[in-house]
Amino acid sequence: MSSRKRVVDDVDSGQEEEDQEEDKIQRKKRNIEIQKTQNISQPTPSPNKTDEYVNGSIYRIKLHNIVTYSDVEFFPGPRLNVIIGPNGSGKSSIVCAIALGLGGSPNLLGRAKQLSDFIKQGTERGFIEIELFNDNGENFVIRRDLKKDNSSDFRFNGKQMSKNDVLKKIKELNVQIDNLCQFLPQDKVVCFASMSPKELLIETEKALAVDGMYENHMKLIELKKSQNEETNSLEEQKRSLDDLMRKNQALEEEVGKFHERQRYLDTVELLKKKKLWVDFEECKDAAKRHKEKKAELEADLKKKEDDRAPTIQTIAKLKEGLATFQQKNKEISTQILQLENHIQKNNMQKEDITLKIDGANQQLDLLSQRAEQKKAEVDKLKREIHENNQKITQLMDENTVKAQLEEKNQELRVLNSKLNEAQIQQRSASDNLTQLDREIHSNVTRLGQINNKREAKLNALRQNNPEVFKAYNIINQNADKFEQRVFGPVSLEINVENDDHAKYLEFIVPYRVFMSFIVLTERDKETFHQLMDKFKFRANVFYNRNPGEQNIHREIPLDRVKQYGITHYLDQTFTCEAPVRDMILDTSHIYYILAGSKSTVGKEKEILKANPTLRNFFTSEEYWSRTKSKYGNQSELVRHSSLKPSDLLSGINLTEKVELETRIAELKSIASQKKETLSAMVAEQRTISGKMKSIQEERSRISQINDERRKLYAKITHTNRKIQDLSHEEDEEKIRARLKKDIEENHKRRVGILTAITNHLIKQCTLYLERDHIVIKLSAFEGRVQFEQDKLDNTASAVDRLRGELNIVTREYTKALGEAKSKKALCDREAPFTQELFSKFQEFEVTTSEEIINEINAYETKAKFIISKNPRVLEDYENRKKEIESLTAKLEDREQYITNRKAELERLKTAWLGPVNRFIQDINSRFTKYFEAIKCAGEIHLGFNPLNPDDFAEYRIDIKVKFREEDKELKVLDAHVQSGGERSVSTMLFLISLQDLTVCPFRVVDEINQGMDGKNERMIFDQIVQSAARPGLPQYFLVTPKLLHNLNYSENTTVLCVFTGPWHMTQKQFDNNLKQSIANKVNS
Incomplete structure (x- = not known):
C-alpha cells in the first residue's frame, strides 16, 4: 500500500x-x-x-x-x-x-x-x-x-x-x-438501497443511459396506459351505439306524421328569421343616419377646435399680407400712371400717322379727279381746319387741365396717406383686442380652476397619499358591491369656504381621520376589508353604529366673543353629510374650539382674560390653548403654535374669485368698445378707398381733354399739310409713287407704334388686373381679419353648441347602434345569414314586419291542427340519428387510432426489450461472479407480469441471493427475508456489477458500508479492491468512517486520512514530527 x-x-x-x-x-x-x-x-x-x-x-x-x-x-x-x-x-x-x-x-x-x-x-x-x-x-x-x-x-x-x-x-x-453509477454521495446511498425492484430498473436505465432505454421505457408505459384507456372507451362507445340504434328503430313509424307539421313550423321559423333581418335593416338605417350626422358634427367640431388655436397667428399673418398688398397697390398705381403717359404719346403718334395714311389714300383715290376737285378739296380742308379750331376753343384751357390734374393727384396723395394711417391704427387696435382676448381667456381659465374645488382636492389627495387615492378609485369602481353609500376619504366629503378655517381643521383633526372611509353597515365594513385585502391596499374605515345628533353644550356664546373677530365654533366652519360630521365630532371634539380671523390677531391675551373658561381658539396665524395644572396651586399654562397653510381642504378663494369676475367683465366691456372702434376704422378705410376710386376716374376724364386737344392739333397740322401739298402737286405718276411709298412707310411706323401701344396696353391691363386683384385682396384681407377676429370671439360658443349637439346625436347614435347590434346579434344567433337562407326569404312575397306577422299566424294555425301524443318523438329521433352518425365516425377513427398505437407499441417494445435483456445478462454474469467470490450465490433477472407481458409499468429487476448453504434456492431480495447487512452487500455488489458496464474516468462511493457487519464489510471491501486494482480501470474513491483490521490491500491502493479534533496537528507540525522521527531512526 x-x-x-x-x-x-x-x-x-x-x-x-x-x-x-x-x-x-x-x-x-x-x-x-x-x-x-x-x-x-x-x-x-x-x-x-x-x-x-x-x-x-x-x-x-x-x-x-x-x-x-x-x-x-x-x-x-x-x-x-x-x-x-x-x-x-x-x-x-x-x-x-x-x-x-x-x-x-x-x-x-x-x-x-x-x-x-x-x-x-x-x-x-x-x-x-x-x-x-x-x-x-x-x-x-x-x-x-x-x-x-x-x-x-x-x-x-x-x-x-x-x-x-x-x-x-x-x-x-x-x-x-x-450518474449514480459514477457518483454516489452519502445521502443517496440509503435512497439507492431502499429502491423497489421497479424503481431499481428505471434508475439502472438512467444510469446506463444507452440506446434510449429509459426514454423508450417511459414511452411504453405511457403508450400502454393510453391504449388501455382508448380500448375501454371504444367498448363503451360501441355499447352506446347499439343502444341508440335500437331506440331509433322503435320510433320510425311515428316519425312520418310529424313531417308535415314540421314543414309548417319550419316555415314559421323561416318567417321569424326574415322578420329579424327586416327589423335589423330598419335599425341599421336609423343608426346610419345618426352616424352620418355624428360624423358631420364631429368634423365641424374638430374644424372649430383646430381653427381656434391658429386664429391669432392667422390674423397676424393677414396683417402682414395687408401691408404688403398696400405697398404693392401704391407701386402699381405709379406704374399705371407712367404707362398712361406713354400710351397717350403713342396714340398721338398713331393718330398722326393714321391721318397721313388716310390722306395719302384719299390722294390716291382722288388723284385722277384732282384737277376738278382740287379747289373744292382745299375749301373743304380749310373748313375742317376752321371746325377743329372751333373745337379747340371749346375745350378746357390746358393750364386749367394741368391745375385740375395736379389737384386730383394731391387729393389722391392725401387720401392715400389717410388710408395708410387708418390701416396702422387698425392693426394697433386689432393687436390690443387680441391682447385683451388673451387676458380674458387666462382669467376665465383661472376662474374655472378656482371653481373646480373637488378636482383640486383629488389632486391634493393623490400627492399626499397615493395609496388612499387608489383605494378611493377601487371603492368607486365596486360601489355596486356595497349595501349603502361609502363616504370618504373624509377630506373629499367636507367643504370649507374659508382658507383659514381649512388650516384650523387640518391642524386639530388627525391626518388619519381625513384619510378614513365611513360605512353604515357591518356587512359593508366586511366588504371594504375584503376589497382592501384583495388589492393589497391599507386604508382606515369607520363604522357609524349609532348615527344621530350630537349632544353639544357650548359654554361661551358667540355674541360674547364676536367683538374679537370670532364668528364660529370650529364645527360650524364646514359642511358635510351627517355620517361624516358624526365621525369627525366623535374623533376630534372640535365643537368647543373657537375659530377666529385676522382681526383676532393681537387680542389673544385679552380674550383669555375675558373668558376664564375658554380653553382653545384659533387666530389666522396661531392655535392657542390653556390648561390648568392638576397639582399644587393649579397654575395655568398657555401655549400657542404656528399654523401651516392647508394642503387637503383648501376651499374657494372668494376674494380672488370676485376680483377675477370683475376683471373679466371690465375686459369684456373694453373689448366690446375696441371691436366697435375697429369696425369704424374698417368702414372709414372703405370710405377712403371709394373716394380714391372716384378721384381716379375724374382724373382720367380730365386727362382725356388733353388727348382730344392733341388729336385736333394733329388734324389741323395734317390738313394744312394737305393744302400745301395740293398747292405743289407733282406729276401724277410721281405723286402716286410717292404716296404709295409714304403709305408703306407710315404703315410700318404705325405697326411699330401699335405694337408699342399694344405692349403698353397689355402691361397696363396686367397692372390693372393686378391692382384690382390687390384691391380685392386688400378687401378680402380686411374682411378676413375681421372675420378671424369675430371667429375668435364666437368660437367658444360655437364649439359649446356643436359639442352639445354632438352629445345628443352621439347618444341617439349609440342607442340606435346598440339596438342595431342587439338585433344583428339576435339575427346572427337565431338566423345566421347564408345565400341559401336569403334565397328562401325571396320565396315569400311579404316584405314588411306586419305582413310577416300575419303569415306567421296563418302557418302556426295550420300546425296546431296536427296533434301528437308525444311531440318530442321527431326531435328525439333526429337527435339520435345524428348521434349515431357521429358516434359511428368516431368509432372508425378510434379503431384506426388504436391499431396505429398497437403498431407503435410493438415497434418500441422491440427497440427497448433487446437492449434491456442484454444489459441484464451482462449485469447477471458479473453479479453471479462477485457472489461466487464471497462464497454466496446471486442472480439478476428481468421480472414482469407473465399474465400481461405488455404491462411495462410492472417490469423490474429481481435480485435473487442465497447467503447460507442450508438455503435450498435463491430468494428475491426482500427486507422481510434478508438482514440489513445482507441487503447492503447485495446492493453494493449490484452497483459494482453495474459500474463495470459504464465507462467513466473515476467513481465515488460515500459510506456504502453503512449497516454492514464486519464479515460483510470485509467481503465488499475485497471486491472493491479487486474491481479497482486492475490496470485501465477507472479511479475509485471509497469514503468510510472506519476500516477493519487486517484488510487485504493492493499495492495500488491510496489511503487518505482526515484528522480533526481539538488536539489535531497542523500540516507543519505533522511534517516536523515526521522529519524528527526519520532523523531519530537514522541516528539510532
Missing part, C-alpha cells in the same frame, strides 16, 4: 503563512511545481508513471474555505482511494467538493439547497480547484469560486469560462456527476 498524502483540516488561521511555506517545501520534494496566476493553480506536470492514470481522472484537489476546510490540497492515487476519518471530520465535504467543483448543483448531493451553504462559516467566499489528468498534454485545472450571494465563477486552465462551456469540457472526458 502506498500512502500518498495526509489530509488535514487547518482550522488554525494564525499559522496560515507558515503552512503555505511548508506546502511549498512539500511540493519541491515531490518535484511538482505549482504556480499561481489569478489565484488559480496552473496544471501540475504529470509524474513519471502517467500510464497509471485514466484520462479525466482526478490528479489533485485543492479547497479553500469549503465547509470544514480552511485550506487543504491533496493528490489522490490513480486506482483505489480510501478516504477515512472520524464522523464529522469532513470526508463527505470532499465528496461535495468534487461534485460542486465539476459543475454539479447542490440538489445533486441531497444536502444543502444553496451554494452559500458550502462556504465555511464566518467567511465570505471560497474556491474548489480540481486537476483532471490529461493523457495528451498538460492536465486540466478547473476552479470554481463560490460566493455568499449564491453565485459562482468558473475558470478552466486559468481562463474565465461559463458554466455551460465547463460542463461541455467535462462531458468530453465522460464525467457524469449526476
Whole structure:
C-alpha cells in the first residue's frame, strides 16, 4: 500500500503563512511545481508513471474555505482511494467538493439547497480547484469560486469560462456527476438501497443511459396506459351505439306524421328569421343616419377646435399680407400712371400717322379727279381746319387741365396717406383686442380652476397619499358591491369656504381621520376589508353604529366673543353629510374650539382674560390653548403654535374669485368698445378707398381733354399739310409713287407704334388686373381679419353648441347602434345569414314586419291542427340519428387510432426489450461472479407480469441471493427475508456489477458500508479492491468512517486520512514530527 498524502483540516488561521511555506517545501520534494496566476493553480506536470492514470481522472484537489476546510490540497492515487476519518471530520465535504467543483448543483448531493451553504462559516467566499489528468498534454485545472450571494465563477486552465462551456469540457472526458453509477454521495446511498425492484430498473436505465432505454421505457408505459384507456372507451362507445340504434328503430313509424307539421313550423321559423333581418335593416338605417350626422358634427367640431388655436397667428399673418398688398397697390398705381403717359404719346403718334395714311389714300383715290376737285378739296380742308379750331376753343384751357390734374393727384396723395394711417391704427387696435382676448381667456381659465374645488382636492389627495387615492378609485369602481353609500376619504366629503378655517381643521383633526372611509353597515365594513385585502391596499374605515345628533353644550356664546373677530365654533366652519360630521365630532371634539380671523390677531391675551373658561381658539396665524395644572396651586399654562397653510381642504378663494369676475367683465366691456372702434376704422378705410376710386376716374376724364386737344392739333397740322401739298402737286405718276411709298412707310411706323401701344396696353391691363386683384385682396384681407377676429370671439360658443349637439346625436347614435347590434346579434344567433337562407326569404312575397306577422299566424294555425301524443318523438329521433352518425365516425377513427398505437407499441417494445435483456445478462454474469467470490450465490433477472407481458409499468429487476448453504434456492431480495447487512452487500455488489458496464474516468462511493457487519464489510471491501486494482480501470474513491483490521490491500491502493479534533496537528507540525522521527531512526 502506498500512502500518498495526509489530509488535514487547518482550522488554525494564525499559522496560515507558515503552512503555505511548508506546502511549498512539500511540493519541491515531490518535484511538482505549482504556480499561481489569478489565484488559480496552473496544471501540475504529470509524474513519471502517467500510464497509471485514466484520462479525466482526478490528479489533485485543492479547497479553500469549503465547509470544514480552511485550506487543504491533496493528490489522490490513480486506482483505489480510501478516504477515512472520524464522523464529522469532513470526508463527505470532499465528496461535495468534487461534485460542486465539476459543475454539479447542490440538489445533486441531497444536502444543502444553496451554494452559500458550502462556504465555511464566518467567511465570505471560497474556491474548489480540481486537476483532471490529461493523457495528451498538460492536465486540466478547473476552479470554481463560490460566493455568499449564491453565485459562482468558473475558470478552466486559468481562463474565465461559463458554466455551460465547463460542463461541455467535462462531458468530453465522460464525467457524469449526476450518474449514480459514477457518483454516489452519502445521502443517496440509503435512497439507492431502499429502491423497489421497479424503481431499481428505471434508475439502472438512467444510469446506463444507452440506446434510449429509459426514454423508450417511459414511452411504453405511457403508450400502454393510453391504449388501455382508448380500448375501454371504444367498448363503451360501441355499447352506446347499439343502444341508440335500437331506440331509433322503435320510433320510425311515428316519425312520418310529424313531417308535415314540421314543414309548417319550419316555415314559421323561416318567417321569424326574415322578420329579424327586416327589423335589423330598419335599425341599421336609423343608426346610419345618426352616424352620418355624428360624423358631420364631429368634423365641424374638430374644424372649430383646430381653427381656434391658429386664429391669432392667422390674423397676424393677414396683417402682414395687408401691408404688403398696400405697398404693392401704391407701386402699381405709379406704374399705371407712367404707362398712361406713354400710351397717350403713342396714340398721338398713331393718330398722326393714321391721318397721313388716310390722306395719302384719299390722294390716291382722288388723284385722277384732282384737277376738278382740287379747289373744292382745299375749301373743304380749310373748313375742317376752321371746325377743329372751333373745337379747340371749346375745350378746357390746358393750364386749367394741368391745375385740375395736379389737384386730383394731391387729393389722391392725401387720401392715400389717410388710408395708410387708418390701416396702422387698425392693426394697433386689432393687436390690443387680441391682447385683451388673451387676458380674458387666462382669467376665465383661472376662474374655472378656482371653481373646480373637488378636482383640486383629488389632486391634493393623490400627492399626499397615493395609496388612499387608489383605494378611493377601487371603492368607486365596486360601489355596486356595497349595501349603502361609502363616504370618504373624509377630506373629499367636507367643504370649507374659508382658507383659514381649512388650516384650523387640518391642524386639530388627525391626518388619519381625513384619510378614513365611513360605512353604515357591518356587512359593508366586511366588504371594504375584503376589497382592501384583495388589492393589497391599507386604508382606515369607520363604522357609524349609532348615527344621530350630537349632544353639544357650548359654554361661551358667540355674541360674547364676536367683538374679537370670532364668528364660529370650529364645527360650524364646514359642511358635510351627517355620517361624516358624526365621525369627525366623535374623533376630534372640535365643537368647543373657537375659530377666529385676522382681526383676532393681537387680542389673544385679552380674550383669555375675558373668558376664564375658554380653553382653545384659533387666530389666522396661531392655535392657542390653556390648561390648568392638576397639582399644587393649579397654575395655568398657555401655549400657542404656528399654523401651516392647508394642503387637503383648501376651499374657494372668494376674494380672488370676485376680483377675477370683475376683471373679466371690465375686459369684456373694453373689448366690446375696441371691436366697435375697429369696425369704424374698417368702414372709414372703405370710405377712403371709394373716394380714391372716384378721384381716379375724374382724373382720367380730365386727362382725356388733353388727348382730344392733341388729336385736333394733329388734324389741323395734317390738313394744312394737305393744302400745301395740293398747292405743289407733282406729276401724277410721281405723286402716286410717292404716296404709295409714304403709305408703306407710315404703315410700318404705325405697326411699330401699335405694337408699342399694344405692349403698353397689355402691361397696363396686367397692372390693372393686378391692382384690382390687390384691391380685392386688400378687401378680402380686411374682411378676413375681421372675420378671424369675430371667429375668435364666437368660437367658444360655437364649439359649446356643436359639442352639445354632438352629445345628443352621439347618444341617439349609440342607442340606435346598440339596438342595431342587439338585433344583428339576435339575427346572427337565431338566423345566421347564408345565400341559401336569403334565397328562401325571396320565396315569400311579404316584405314588411306586419305582413310577416300575419303569415306567421296563418302557418302556426295550420300546425296546431296536427296533434301528437308525444311531440318530442321527431326531435328525439333526429337527435339520435345524428348521434349515431357521429358516434359511428368516431368509432372508425378510434379503431384506426388504436391499431396505429398497437403498431407503435410493438415497434418500441422491440427497440427497448433487446437492449434491456442484454444489459441484464451482462449485469447477471458479473453479479453471479462477485457472489461466487464471497462464497454466496446471486442472480439478476428481468421480472414482469407473465399474465400481461405488455404491462411495462410492472417490469423490474429481481435480485435473487442465497447467503447460507442450508438455503435450498435463491430468494428475491426482500427486507422481510434478508438482514440489513445482507441487503447492503447485495446492493453494493449490484452497483459494482453495474459500474463495470459504464465507462467513466473515476467513481465515488460515500459510506456504502453503512449497516454492514464486519464479515460483510470485509467481503465488499475485497471486491472493491479487486474491481479497482486492475490496470485501465477507472479511479475509485471509497469514503468510510472506519476500516477493519487486517484488510487485504493492493499495492495500488491510496489511503487518505482526515484528522480533526481539538488536539489535531497542523500540516507543519505533522511534517516536523515526521522529519524528527526519520532523523531519530537514522541516528539510532
